[in-house]
Amino acid sequence: MSETHESAPATPVFSVRNLWKVFGPKAHRVPGDKELAGLSAAELTKRTGCTAAVRDVSFDVRKGEVFVVMGLSGSGKSTLVRCLTRLIEPTAGVLEMDGEDVRAMDKHRLRELRRHRTAMVFQNFGLLPHRTVTDNVAYGLEIQGMSKQERRAKGTEMVEKVGLEGLGDRRPVQLSGGQQQRVGLARALAVDPEVLLFDEPFSALDPLIRRDMQEEVIRLHREEGRTMIFITHDLSEALRLGDRILLMRDGEIVQLGTPEEIVANPADDYVRDFVRDVPREQVISVRRAMRPAEKADGDNGAELSPDTLVSDAIEAVARSGENLRVVDDGRTIGVIDHACLLNVVAGIDGDDDGEGDPGKDKEVAAV
Amino acid sequence: MSTPTIPEQGEQKTSDAPSPRQPDGRPEQQAPPSGLAVLARSPKVLAVLVAVLVVVVSAAVGGSGVWPQGWTIDIRTPLNDLDGWLVDNREKSPIFLYFLLHISNSAESSVDAIISLFDAMGWIGVTVVGTLVGWAAGGSDLSRRALRTGGTTLGVFIACGVLNMWAPTMETLALMTVAVFAAAVLGLLLGLGAGLSDRFEKILRPVFDTMQVMPAFAYLLPLLLMFGVGVPSALIATVIYAAPPMARLTSLGLRSADPAALEASASLGASHWQRLWTARLPLARKQMMLGLNQAIMMCLSMVVLASLIGSEGLGDEIYQALGSLDVGTALTAGVAVVLIAVLLDRTTAAAGERLDATVTVGATRLMARIRMAVWGLVLALIGVFSAVGSSIGEREWPDVWTVDVTRPLQSAVDWLTETIGSGIPVLGGTVVWAKGFTVYVLNPLRSGLETTPWWALALLVGVIGWIVGTWRAALTGVICLGLIGMMGLWEKSMDTFSQVIGGLVLTMVIGIVLGILTARVERVERMLRPVLDTMQTMPQFVYLIPVIALVGLSRSAGIIAAVIYACPAVIRITAQGLRYVDPAAMEASRSLGATSRQQLLGVQLPLARKSLLVGVNQGVVLVLSMVVIAGLIGGGALGYDVVQGLSKGDLSQGLPAGIAIVCLGIMLDRITQPAGERPRD
Amino acid sequence: MKNKQIRKTVVAGIGILGALSLSACGAAETNSGGGTDDKVVLAEPSWVGAQANAAVVKKLMEDELDVKVEAKQMDEPVAFDALDSGKADAILEDWHGVPKKEKKYVDEKKTVVSGGDLGVVGHIGWFVPKYYADKNPDVTDYKNLNKYAKDFRTSESGDKGHFIGAAPSYSQHDKELIKNFDLDYKHIPSGAEAAQLKEIQRLYEAKKPFLTYWWEPQWMNNKIDMVEVELPKHTPGCEEPAAKAKCGYETNQLEKFLNADFAKSNSDAAKFIKNFKWTTKDQNEVAGDIAGKKMKPEDAAEKWIKANKSTWEKWLPKK
CATH class of the missing domain: 3.40.190.10 (Periplasmic binding protein-like II)
Incomplete structure (x- = not known):
């Protein structure tokens, strides 16, 4: 996936600035009030009876990327994603899709957006038990007002696309959990949306099936390059799928960055705790692990691209038995040796870097 | 980077209008995929079609479809004999001397004792103690709940006094106290038995099922003959009516207790008794509280209805007032009944809530002591007031403090009925509408049912029962029809049946429309809730007479009363069903950009199908029970026979009609009850 | 479930309660409430x-x-x-x-x-409102009732005239009279006196024609004017059995x-x-x-x- 996010920075698909969602009585006064906005979650509830599910969040989602929003339950991630299509009405902030102000849309325009430009896959599937699989898949098309024949055809096509050939006449209850979520996925794909929204789609599934489904999403993304916003509480899922990850806690952004940045450069102790058990060599690339080239290293030896994962570099280093050069565009930008690699595995490098420029990630998050 | 391509605006316009419903039927889930599925479900559809066809053709050809004379059996003679025996032996037979009369006497003396206790305490004493009890039920602290419950109690007592209904209110409360106590104890015992023993449950279940569909009206007569007119009959009828929900919910609570908790208790080595006391009963507490609440509400409605067989209090007040067409007084007494319902409901609800509430940190020991002390105070106050109560105040609410609202109420009702009845410009008014309803709906329906041969109708009932429920339901339905025929009440039952269908259709249309509105528009729900509460607790007698002013003495009058009576439940069930539709499915549909209409027709209604069916079922039972009471206001048919039997004390006329009503009820219940469903639990 | 013990106890408890009420206190008083001097x-x-x-x-x-x-x-x-x-x-x-x-x-x-x-x-009879009798004087003889039947039609009675019958507990043989006199009327009973009174009040206020079972003394007679329809004179025992009755009511x-x-x-x-x-x-x-x-x-x-x-x-x- 990392290939796709290299595209030129065009208008972001979603642009979110200072978004707030506050639940409770007179929620509107909270974002505007400097004093209230500064309170911690517990204090805010105590003072006003309100809960801020999303607090002052800003980010962009680029075209074609898989944007993962991650956090524990209660961190506000599901609320955030629902705010994007106003399934939950945001309290304050700016929200644009393709440069168009979503919060200013009237009912019809918003419906158009939901019908054609976004589609969502839900944790609990949200299938209609009284319809067949095909009819469930075609449900979005039916809502759009497509003729029966057309939508049936499209529905059947989508059913096949997600690997449910021959099950189109069944009813959802007759399918396994994984199959049901494939129906949910097909339903979302059927309307050919610009953006796919996933709300913890696989957390109700068994680990093996979850893996299958993740592969499916990766495959779809590779084939179609559709923009995806993916909500999860599972770090490994986030790291597997995400081009960029937005980490949330108590409604606020903790860190926003590529998986590598987050693992190598945790913004604070919370994130560090979070990524502690991640096999770092499988996330961090040699670009981050290398040391500057010295004269002694010379110009010979095997080459590696800077995006090579450390785990792969270990293999190469072990095989060749000598240091490797990291080459970008024919220019040697660094050298990788045993020590560098061990540092990554041992988790020593990240600490140094993390303390070195803590402001960097914050900046990213604030973009 | 793909962009949306297919569904662009232009294309959309050419496509068909959205058709939110699926054309194919909604069959059972087990059906295998593809063509087989179609085959598997079609026989049922086919069967219905054939049955309907048979009914229509045979009705058109046959002319008259009355049950054959030769197949009826004479039950009047034995019933007359029984009647005679009862009259002769009421004071001699051992079954009376050693059993029934004990019940009757103790019922009477306990009610008398409580009334004289209230009398002795005086109105001040009763109000003070009542308020204290309410406060104690709410938790006897300074929390909002406790204060609200206590305040409600105080308010209700004062309101009943101000409305000049103090004495009848006390009589009703006394009756209620005894009835609720008896119903709760009886229900608890039966529920314990049914909850712990499968065999007992198996015996009780059909009894309870029958009780649920049986209009209370139907069993007033036998009680009247056994115990004579008066408090005992009323009390016993009330207890019989109110005990089943308590028993049902107790048994349900015992059976549905969390198995993990029970297992844990067993693993700790608890004996069966320990398990019952420490795990099963406490776990069933919530259900039991709910059962008590239901029992209380049913007691209240029955205590009023039982004024027909001599209960005292507010019901009698209403009944008497109607004798001189004094709707104002009847309505005032009705308001008092509603107030008592509010009081009892809030108090039990508060007590029930307290079971749920987590214990607040600290001071629990102290609170427990305070609560004990409050209850002690209540007892002490009862003693003190009954000793000195009458000396510090009058026995009854002082007359000076009353407000006569009967006149304004009377003129308000008169004005309303006149305006709606015939004063609406252009549209005419209810009198005209009711005439249309009778001529174009009821009459054809009745003559249709009467000309349909009995066997064709039995066939239809059987087929519907089999499709909606099970073959057992079908069989029960057919047997019930057979019984009706054998008692020689076919024609009258068909008349009643046609009224039930008419009432049911109206109820369902109104109920579902309002239910949808309630579920979707919050303002409607807020406006409707108090209205529904009042409608459900207001005694039916109160609106029987004004309804005559609306549509005249006719079957329509009974049907309107039935619709008023049954609508709240249907509205509630519909709204609840719609609201509790799987939120994920609703959200999915919203996220796909479905309009409100698309959400309603495509998701909510289909998914709420089960609760809609429950609504139909409930509607049937309620409409039937009211169409029968409508015998009092021109409903005729079976209801009139029961009324006649009651007022003449004629067993041979009232009892068969009562049984026919029960048969009709069971039949309708079975053919509207989806398989495997036990609603109302 | 091994609840046998509990089950037995509970069932026994129910049994005992029943038995208690049956036997514990001997024969019951047969005459409670009323009947005493006070x-x-x-x-x-x-x-x-x-x-x-x-x-x-x-x-x-x-x-x-x-x-x-x-x-x-x-x-x-x-x-x-x-x-x-x-x-x-x-x-x-x-x-x-x-x-x-x-x-x-x-x-x-x-x-x-x-x-x-x-x-x-006490007097019972068939009555029509005075405003109707004034317009149709000969309605006061039961023999002419068929002539006016169409005036009394309602949705309840269909193509026959509507006869408002009495509440069930009142002495009556109207249904039989209608049959025996071959009158083109349908007897539609009132379930209760209050219902009948309300109906008559409604019809009277709307000045509609109606034919009803009615009696004196009756407080509503102070408010409404009714005229009796003559029925054949009552002779002792003429209404027995009701099925063959062909006479009016005894005064x-x-x-x-x-x-x-x-x-x-x-x-x-x-x-x-x-x-x-x-x-x-x-x-x-x-x-x-x-x-x-x-x-x-x-x-x-x-x-x-x-x-x-x-x-x-x-x-x-x-x-």
């Missing part, structure tokens, strides 16, 4: 005239004789059972509506005895009935009730106050008592 129970049928009787008697007995009186609402059929069992001591106004029970208790069991005439004359001397034990006790209360006798006019006055002017029965009674001392003084037992 409290007299009056059976009060549901119509207003009966309320007037009961209110006046109650007021007088409580004020003059110092006897506590309770009036319990019950219609004649039930009242006779109550008189038989002693649950009620007296009924003040019986229209002879339950001849079977009357025969059984008065003649056979001798548990109920007559208390003499009430003095009020009744309304009668009082007493529980035999109560009557034999010869207490002041019993004597007073036997003496109680007033006129149709008297009763209508009180009933009109109750129903028409919505006075409380006790107030209406008090008003009449104040104005008619000479009448009621004669009822008091001689000391």
Whole structure:
């Protein structure tokens, strides 16, 4: 996936600035009030009876990327994603899709957006038990007002696309959990949306099936390059799928960055705790692990691209038995040796870097 | 980077209008995929079609479809004999001397004792103690709940006094106290038995099922003959009516207790008794509280209805007032009944809530002591007031403090009925509408049912029962029809049946429309809730007479009363069903950009199908029970026979009609009850 | 589940409770409530005239004789059972509506005895409103009723005329009369007197034609004008059996009935009730106050008592 996010920075698909969602009585006064906005979650509830599910969040989602929003339950991630299509009405902030102000849309325009430009896959599937699989898949098309024949055809096509050939006449209850979520996925794909929204789609599934489904999403993304916003509480899922990850806690952004940045450069102790058990060599690339080239290293030896994962570099280093050069565009930008690699595995490098420029990630998050 | 391509605006316009419903039927889930599925479900559809066809053709050809004379059996003679025996032996037979009369006497003396206790305490004493009890039920602290419950109690007592209904209110409360106590104890015992023993449950279940569909009206007569007119009959009828929900919910609570908790208790080595006391009963507490609440509400409605067989209090007040067409007084007494319902409901609800509430940190020991002390105070106050109560105040609410609202109420009702009845410009008014309803709906329906041969109708009932429920339901339905025929009440039952269908259709249309509105528009729900509460607790007698002013003495009058009576439940069930539709499915549909209409027709209604069916079922039972009471206001048919039997004390006329009503009820219940469903639990 | 023990105990508990109520305290009292000297129970049928009787008697007995009186609402059929069992001591106004029970208790069991005439004359018949009779004078003969049947059609009666029948507990043989006279009418009973009154009130106010079972004394007669339709004259026993009845109703001397034990006790209360006798006019006055002017029965009674001392003084037992 990392290939796709290299595209030129065009208008972001979603642009979110200072978004707030506050639940409770007179929620509107909270974002505007400097004093209230500064309170911690517990204090805010105590003072006003309100809960801020999303607090002052800003980010962009680029075209074609898989944007993962991650956090524990209660961190506000599901609320955030629902705010994007106003399934939950945001309290304050700016929200644009393709440069168009979503919060200013009237009912019809918003419906158009939901019908054609976004589609969502839900944790609990949200299938209609009284319809067949095909009819469930075609449900979005039916809502759009497509003729029966057309939508049936499209529905059947989508059913096949997600690997449910021959099950189109069944009813959802007759399918396994994984199959049901494939129906949910097909339903979302059927309307050919610009953006796919996933709300913890696989957390109700068994680990093996979850893996299958993740592969499916990766495959779809590779084939179609559709923009995806993916909500999860599972770090490994986030790291597997995400081009960029937005980490949330108590409604606020903790860190926003590529998986590598987050693992190598945790913004604070919370994130560090979070990524502690991640096999770092499988996330961090040699670009981050290398040391500057010295004269002694010379110009010979095997080459590696800077995006090579450390785990792969270990293999190469072990095989060749000598240091490797990291080459970008024919220019040697660094050298990788045993020590560098061990540092990554041992988790020593990240600490140094993390303390070195803590402001960097914050900046990213604030973009 | 793909962009949306297919569904662009232009294309959309050419496509068909959205058709939110699926054309194919909604069959059972087990059906295998593809063509087989179609085959598997079609026989049922086919069967219905054939049955309907048979009914229509045979009705058109046959002319008259009355049950054959030769197949009826004479039950009047034995019933007359029984009647005679009862009259002769009421004071001699051992079954009376050693059993029934004990019940009757103790019922009477306990009610008398409580009334004289209230009398002795005086109105001040009763109000003070009542308020204290309410406060104690709410938790006897300074929390909002406790204060609200206590305040409600105080308010209700004062309101009943101000409305000049103090004495009848006390009589009703006394009756209620005894009835609720008896119903709760009886229900608890039966529920314990049914909850712990499968065999007992198996015996009780059909009894309870029958009780649920049986209009209370139907069993007033036998009680009247056994115990004579008066408090005992009323009390016993009330207890019989109110005990089943308590028993049902107790048994349900015992059976549905969390198995993990029970297992844990067993693993700790608890004996069966320990398990019952420490795990099963406490776990069933919530259900039991709910059962008590239901029992209380049913007691209240029955205590009023039982004024027909001599209960005292507010019901009698209403009944008497109607004798001189004094709707104002009847309505005032009705308001008092509603107030008592509010009081009892809030108090039990508060007590029930307290079971749920987590214990607040600290001071629990102290609170427990305070609560004990409050209850002690209540007892002490009862003693003190009954000793000195009458000396510090009058026995009854002082007359000076009353407000006569009967006149304004009377003129308000008169004005309303006149305006709606015939004063609406252009549209005419209810009198005209009711005439249309009778001529174009009821009459054809009745003559249709009467000309349909009995066997064709039995066939239809059987087929519907089999499709909606099970073959057992079908069989029960057919047997019930057979019984009706054998008692020689076919024609009258068909008349009643046609009224039930008419009432049911109206109820369902109104109920579902309002239910949808309630579920979707919050303002409607807020406006409707108090209205529904009042409608459900207001005694039916109160609106029987004004309804005559609306549509005249006719079957329509009974049907309107039935619709008023049954609508709240249907509205509630519909709204609840719609609201509790799987939120994920609703959200999915919203996220796909479905309009409100698309959400309603495509998701909510289909998914709420089960609760809609429950609504139909409930509607049937309620409409039937009211169409029968409508015998009092021109409903005729079976209801009139029961009324006649009651007022003449004629067993041979009232009892068969009562049984026919029960048969009709069971039949309708079975053919509207989806398989495997036990609603109302 | 190994709940056998508990189950047994519970079932046994239920059994014991049942058995307790069966046997523990021996034979029950058969005669609770009423029948004793300190409290007299009056059976009060549901119509207003009966309320007037009961209110006046109650007021007088409580004020003059110092006897506590309770009036319990019950219609004649039930009242006779109550008189038989002693649950009620007296009924003040019986229209002879339950001849079977009357025969059984008065003649056979001798548990109920007559208390003499009430003095009020009861009359039952078929009536049409005056405004209709004025326009169609010959409607007052039952033989002409078929001619007018179409005027009386309603949605309930279909293509026949609508005959408003009486409440079930009232003495009637209208259904049979309609059949025996071959009248083109459908008998549609009222379930209760209140329902019938309301219906007549509604029709009268709308000036619609109607034909009804009606009677005197009846408080609503103060408010509405009705004209009787002549039926063949009543002769003793002509309505027996009802299926062959071809005559109108007897003009009744309304009668009082007493529980035999109560009557034999010869207490002041019993004597007073036997003496109680007033006129149709008297009763209508009180009933009109109750129903028409919505006075409380006790107030209406008090008003009449104040104005008619000479009448009621004669009822008091001689000391």
